[in-house]
Amino acid sequence: MMGKARYVAAAACAALLAAGAGACGTSVSVVTEGAAQGPTIAIGVAADQPGLGYLHGGEYSGFDIDVAKYVAKTLGYAEKQIVFKQLSPAMRASALTDGTVDMVVDSFSMDGTHDGEADVAGPYLTVREALLVRSDSASEITGTDSLSDKTVCAVAGSAADDNIRNRTKNTRTTVAERDTYPQCMTALMIGEADAVAADDAISAGLASNNTGDHLKIVDVPDTTWSYGIAVKSGQDELVGQIDAALRAMVKDGSWQKAAADMGKSIGYTPDASMNPPKATAKAPSSGASAASEK
Structure with missing residues (x-):
């Protein structure tokens, strides 16, 4: 343009x-x-x-x-x-x-x-921050502290991408970037990734778009954006x-x-304790760590 x-x-x-x-x-x-x-x-x-x-x-x-x-x-x-x-x-x-x-x-x-x-x-x-995992991994991946030796797919430029990198920078976690969520979903389903980093709203949408019970959302309750x-x-x-x-x-x-x-x-309902938020041109400090958007 x-x-x-x-x-x-x-x-x-x-x-x-x-x-x-x-x-x-x-x-x-x-x-x-x-x-x-x-x-x-x-x-x-x-x-x-x-x-x-x-x-x-x-x-x-x-x-x-x-x-x-x-x-x-x-x-x-x-x-x-x-x-x-x-x-x-x-x-x-x-x-x-x-x-x-x-x-x-x-x-x-x-x-x-x-x-x-x-x-x-x-x-x-x-x-809230969330991970989307395969159901057969749900007992093993219960949060961001159980990602050692795992590969997490994150969409480049997303809040979740920066946040998962900050959370896992001192662990043996591999963060694999893709350009889109469908690319991350493909990586998850074929085993190239063990989890997709997102938030609970995006995760709910991605899960609803895939039939069957083969996906599970793992909430990370202490982080919001x-x-x-x-x-x-x-x-x-x-x-x-x-x-x-x-x-x-x-x-x-x-x-x-x-x-x-x-x-x-x-099937996603916003958390009523945080929503609807009041538009003030300044985000509330609502999480243990804030996402950094590039």
Whole structure:
């Protein structure tokens, strides 16, 4: 998307949202080679996370997609103006900095550092660290402290990738990176990996997408991280607007409906002691160790 110029003019919207007003706000003008392409908003999402961001039959679905649509509507965009762009975790920050997308709604951890490449609104979901293992290994792999001499597959650029590396750096654990969760699932099923590092929401989706009882989720209860919506660094006013939209989503019950739909889809229910989180543009300190997102 070289040569693309983007201009985000954020109008003051938080007060109107707090008062219960409807859509208001931002205009995102997209100009490519001098020709206006808008008005549209490009949102980076996952396509391989059932229940969160999943592409099937040409349609995107999942909790992250519901959140993205709600926020875009609140910012003034009709659904037909939303352009979803599939991103891998490793691509997210660069897609923001080079203008490929206007925001990222893709299980993006806001608890870590982003090297000045992104500002993050939220949180909109808080999850727990987890491992996905084969059922025949469940008695042997009971947590991150039982991974010595094991191989763990992690998706490059994900919060779980950094976190599992930090947890196992002084052990005989091999962390094998892949670009996507389906690649990690293949490694797990053919025995190239003993576990997949993820969180409990992503793990539930991956397990639900595989029939039978051959997979088990191993929770790591002492570590949590929060999902946020990332935008290009320096857009403080837009972050405030997104935070207001997320608070409105909880207040009017749309967040709860999206969470219930996720439960029906993949059997995952967010921990009520941590959810719905309050969007404040600053993630809560909720875990024993925070994920570091590159």
